Structures are given as structure tokens and as C-alpha cells.
Amino acid sequence: MFKNKNFNYAVFGNPVNHSKSPKIHSLFSQQTGISHIYTSVNVPLDNFNSILCNFFKKDGYGANITAPFKQEAYYFCDKLTKRATIAKSVNTFKKIDNQYILGDNTDGVGLLSDLTRLNFIKKKCSILIIGAGGAVRGVLFPLLSFGCSIFILNRTLLNSKKLVTQFQKYGDINIFDENSLKIKYFDLIINATSKFSEEKEDFVPLSFISSKTCFYDMNYQIDNRVFIDWCLKIKANFFSNGIGMLVFQAAYSFFLWHNVLPKTDYIIDILKK
Ligand SMILES: NC(=O)c1ccc[n+]([C@@H]2O[C@H](COP(=O)([O-])OP(=O)(O)OC[C@H]3O[C@@H](n4cnc5c(N)ncnc54)[C@H](OP(=O)(O)O)[C@@H]3O)[C@@H](O)[C@H]2O)c1
Incomplete structure (x- = not known):
């Protein structure tokens, strides 16, 4: 096994104690023979900058950033990849030349890879995307670049309007308006909302769904199954949770750090169990 001696990696978030990233990176490490120490750090909500500064001053080399810090992470970086610049949201840091912090966003390529794997x-x-938070910001550019037409449906209309304004120069993106929509049904419906506390009647009017519509829930936590339960209730033929996206976004972070893209399929199977 190659040793990256004294180089540390970690996922930073709040809460972060149930993160699957340390397990995924340990499996990548075993698979590739590249050893790296990867831990999880719970960050107090008002202390992101100082904790990250300390991490990189010591022996930190790479980090993943999860909710609710992805936008703060964007402003923390010295340099940004193109996809992070467009998303204005960062989920991966890499220290370069021992002095700069490069910020990337691997959520979009992670989602696109999993949707391709699933043939979705x-x-x-x-595509109808339900939600307009940080995760959506990260995936819009890759989906629009792929040539998809995107409709946004969100609890707070103002947040969807902001996203449409920001991303309309990259492709076909609109607010979901059931009265003026010209398409008959969606090919794919993605849930990108965070936890619902209550049962939801219908996420989308059923008239926009066909037997061929695919459903993807970015959530993967066992205590957050409201969307998947709805898919079962409406007898959807094709649906998945977001565990594959999680593994792929981790794989692309690993690639940024080590220039090696790990295999993902068997890891997705392990985590699904
Ligand atoms: N699989 C993966 O790799 C992956 C990657 C990233 C994120 N995720 C998951 O995706 C989800 C969204 O993450 P995020 O970072 O975008 O979160 P976020 O920035 O906090 O955004 C949350 C979104 O959910 C909506 N929402 C929250 N509570 C709601 C409710 N009760 N009813 C209706 N809408 C509600 C919000 O609407 P408003 O605008 O009205 O507040 C907003 O659009 C999280 O559960 C996260 O775990 C998964």
C-alpha cells in the first residue's frame, strides 16, 4: 500500500456523525492501495472558517464539505474548478503547492454518473427537480450541459426563481407551472428536498407521470424515505435512492486528490445492504 504519510482527509458538516464518507473512502483505499486517513468532523455552525484553517495549517490535504457549509466553502477557496465556479457551491477541497486551497463540486458529476448507471x-x-437548495445548485450545470430540459418545483418560489435566473444561460431551465407546461409527462423526477417531517399526499400531480417515468431520491438515509414510500405507493416502475450519487461524488473527490478513479459498483452494493 502506498503511504501518503501525514496527509489527512476528512468530511466536515453539521451533523456529520452518520456520514458514510469515512466508510466509502476506506473501501476506496483498500481497493486502490492508496492509504489515506479519512475522518469526520462536526463543525459548530459559526466556526467553519477557523476549523478549516486549522485543518489545512496542520496536516490536512483534502476535505469533503457537506450541509450546511457548501456555500461557505465556496468563499473559503483560493481557486475554483469551472463546475464549482458555476455552481457557487463547493463539496471538495484540495491543498495545492502546500499553500492554495482548490475548491471543486463533484455532486453534479456524481448524480449524472449514477443516473447513467441506472439508465435513468x-x-x-x-427532468422535474423538486427542491432548490445547495444540492440542486451543484447538479444543474452538468444536467443542462447533458442537454436536458429542467423544471424546478420548490416550496419557496423565490428560491427557484433565483436558480432559474442564475442557470438559464447554460440551457433550458424553467419554473414548474402546471398550467402552462407543454410537455405531457416527465422522463425523470428528482427529489432534492431535505427531510419532510410529515406524510406528503403527492409530490407531483399524477397527470405528469407515465409508466416510463424514472424517480430519483437524492436522500439515502433509512429514516428519510418519504419520497421512496411515495414511489411505492404510486407503483412507480423505476426508482432509486441517492446512495449511488454519494459513492460517485466521493469517487470524483478521490480522483481530484490522487488522480485515480476508484471502481464504484460493488461499493454501492455494499452500502445498499
Ligand atoms: N446523495 C448525495 O450524494 C447527496 C448530495 C447532496 C445532497 N443530498 C441530499 O439532498 C437533500 C437536499 O440537500 P441540500 O444541500 O440541497 O439542502 P438545502 O440546501 O438545505 O435545501 C433544502 C431544500 O429542501 C426544501 N425543503 C426543506 N424542507 C421542506 C419541507 N418540509 N417541504 C418542502 N420543501 C422542503 C427547501 O425548500 P425551501 O427553498 O422552501 O427552503 C430546499 O429546496 C438533503 O437531504 C441531502 O442529504 C444527497
């Missing part, structure tokens, strides 16, 4: 996405397909 085709060029020019129509």
Missing part, C-alpha cells in the same frame, strides 16, 4: 437519463430528456 437520456440526452434531451425532461
Whole structure:
């Protein structure tokens, strides 16, 4: 096993204690023979900058950033990849030349890789995204670049309007308006909302769903199954939770740090169990 001596990696978030990232990175490490120490750090909500500064001053080399810090992470970086610049949201840091922090966003490529693996996405397909938070910001550019038409449905209309304004120069993106929509049904419906405390009647009017519609829930936690339970209730034929996206986004972070892209399929199977 190659040793990256004294180089540390960690996921930072709040809460972070149930994060699956340390397990995923340990499996990548075993698979590739690249050893790296990867831990999880719970960050007090008002202390992101100082904790990250300390981490990189000591022996920190790479980090993953999870909710609710992805936008703060964007402002922390010295340099950004193109996809992080466009998303204005960062989920991966890498220390370069021992002095700069590069910020990347691997959520979009992670989602696109999993949708491709599942055969849930085709060029020019129509996608309804429910939610307009940080995760959506990270995935819009890759999905629009793939040629999809995107419709946003969100609890707070103002947040969806902001996203549409920010991303309309990259492709076909609109607010979901059931009265003026011209398409018959969506090819793919993605849930990108965080936890619902209550049962939801219908996430989307059933008239926009066909037997071929695919459903993807970015959530993967066992205590957050409201969308998947709804998919079962409406007898959806094709649906998945977001565990594959989680593994792929981790794989692309690993690639940024080590220039090696780990295999993901068997790791997705392990985590699904
Ligand atoms: N699988 C993966 O790799 C992966 C990666 C990233 C994120 N995720 C998951 O994706 C989810 C969203 O993450 P995020 O970072 O985008 O979170 P976020 O920035 O906090 O955004 C939350 C979104 O959920 C909506 N929402 C929250 N509570 C709601 C409710 N009770 N009813 C209706 N809408 C509600 C919010 O609407 P408003 O605008 O109205 O507040 C907002 O659109 C999280 O559960 C996260 O775990 C998974």
C-alpha cells in the first residue's frame, strides 16, 4: 500500500456523525492501495472558517464539505474548478503547492454518473427537480450541459426563481407551472428536498407521470424515505435512492486528490445492504 504519510482527509458538516464518507473512502483505499486517513468532523455552525484553517495549517490535504457549509466553502477557496465556479457551491477541497486551497463540486458529476448507471437519463430528456437548495445548485450545470430540459418545483418560489435566473444561460431551465407546461409527462423526477417531517399526499400531480417515468431520491438515509414510500405507493416502475450519487461524488473527490478513479459498483452494493 502506498503511504501518503501525514496527509489527512476528512468530511466536515453539521451533523456529520452518520456520514458514510469515512466508510466509502476506506473501501476506496483498500481497493486502490492508496492509504489515506479519512475522518469526520462536526463543525459548530459559526466556526467553519477557523476549523478549516486549522485543518489545512496542520496536516490536512483534502476535505469533503457537506450541509450546511457548501456555500461557505465556496468563499473559503483560493481557486475554483469551472463546475464549482458555476455552481457557487463547493463539496471538495484540495491543498495545492502546500499553500492554495482548490475548491471543486463533484455532486453534479456524481448524480449524472449514477443516473447513467441506472439508465435513468437520456440526452434531451425532461427532468422535474423538486427542491432548490445547495444540492440542486451543484447538479444543474452538468444536467443542462447533458442537454436536458429542467423544471424546478420548490416550496419557496423565490428560491427557484433565483436558480432559474442564475442557470438559464447554460440551457433550458424553467419554473414548474402546471398550467402552462407543454410537455405531457416527465422522463425523470428528482427529489432534492431535505427531510419532510410529515406524510406528503403527492409530490407531483399524477397527470405528469407515465409508466416510463424514472424517480430519483437524492436522500439515502433509512429514516428519510418519504419520497421512496411515495414511489411505492404510486407503483412507480423505476426508482432509486441517492446512495449511488454519494459513492460517485466521493469517487470524483478521490480522483481530484490522487488522480485515480476508484471502481464504484460493488461499493454501492455494499452500502445498499
Ligand atoms: N446523495 C448525495 O450524494 C447527496 C448530495 C447532496 C445532497 N443530498 C441530499 O439532498 C437533500 C437536499 O440537500 P441540500 O444541500 O440541497 O439542502 P438545502 O440546501 O438545505 O435545501 C433544502 C431544500 O429542501 C426544501 N425543503 C426543506 N424542507 C421542506 C419541507 N418540509 N417541504 C418542502 N420543501 C422542503 C427547501 O425548500 P425551501 O427553498 O422552501 O427552503 C430546499 O429546496 C438533503 O437531504 C441531502 O442529504 C444527497
